Amino acid sequence: MxxxxxxxxxxxxxxxxxxxxxxxxxxxxxxxxxxxxxxxxLTDDTxxxxxxxxxxxKNGGGDVNIPAGAYILQPIFVKSNVNLVGENRDTVTLN
Numbered sequence: 255m256x257x258x259x260x261x262x263x264x265x266x267x268x269x270x271x272x273x274x275x276x277x278x279x280x281x282x283x284x285x286x287x288x289x290x291x292x293x294x295x296l297t298d299d300t301x302x303x304x305x306x307x308x309x310x311x312k313n314g315g316g317d318v319n320i321p322a323g324a325y326i327l328q329p330i331f332v333k334s335n336v337n338l339v340g341e342n343r344d345t346v347t348l349n
Contacts, residue, residue, distance in 0.1 A: 284310055285319045293323020295347070300328040311336050320346050 284306050287293070291302035306318045307330065315335025322345035332338065340346035 284316075285321060286325075287321055291323075291325060293321065293325050295324035295326065295349075297326060298328065299325045300330060303327060303330050307332055307336050307338075320348075322346060324349065 286299065286302050286306045289302040289306045289309075291297075291299040291306075293299065303318070303325070310316045310318055311333035315333075317337045317339045320338060320340045322341050324347040326349050
């Protein structure tokens with residue numbers, strides 16, 4: 255019985271370590287600006303947004319940060335476990 259309990263505790267410890275490591279190494283929190291978005295209200299930023307979304311999704315999900323700016327977008331496809339997080343509703347505009 256003690257061996258089973260120790261095995262379960264050890265397994266939970268490893269699982270916890272894996273989850274924490276995955277979150278640290280995940281580009282979760284990637285900014286669309288890191289993928290080339292301008293946010294100047296003139297440039298089409300669709301490809302930059304989609305690349306950021308695809309990269310975060312590929313790495314298990316997380317947040318795609320959108321800094322202050324005016325972004326021009328065509329339809330984008332948000333994937334499972336990916337969140338779009340704007341800096342502030344008063345400073346981020348998606349057109």
